[in-house]
Amino acid sequence: MLEQQQLPPEFEDHELNRRMSGYNEFHLRDTPKNKTPSETNDVLVVYTIDTDELVLIGIRVGSHDRLFPGQNRSKRYRKNDE
Numbered sequence: 001m002l003e004q005q006q007l008p009p010e011f012e013d014h015e016l017n018r019r020m021s022g023y024n025e026f027h028l029r030d031t032p033k034n035k036t037p038s039e040t041n042d043v044l045v046v047y048t049i050d051t052d053e054l055v056l057i058g059i060r061v062g063s064h065d066r067l068f069p070g071q072n073r074s075k076r077y078r079k080n081d082e
Helices: none
Strands: 024-029 041-052 055-062
Touching: none
Parallel strands: none
Antiparallel strands: 024 041, 041 055
């Protein structure tokens, strides 16, 4: 990630919004060919990068349903912009 400054497209790396605004997420998939990603074979990694230290900071890891159940309107996980 540090050399290319982005992940390959198959990871679907993207910025989050609402309660997770300020963070990014990418998918780690081990989905069999011709199958739909599921709770057990599609893991999300929510992260931010501290560019001052060149450190990838993992915030949360889990399935989409586990990380984002129902509506995600809470400000509990909103990154503070300092």
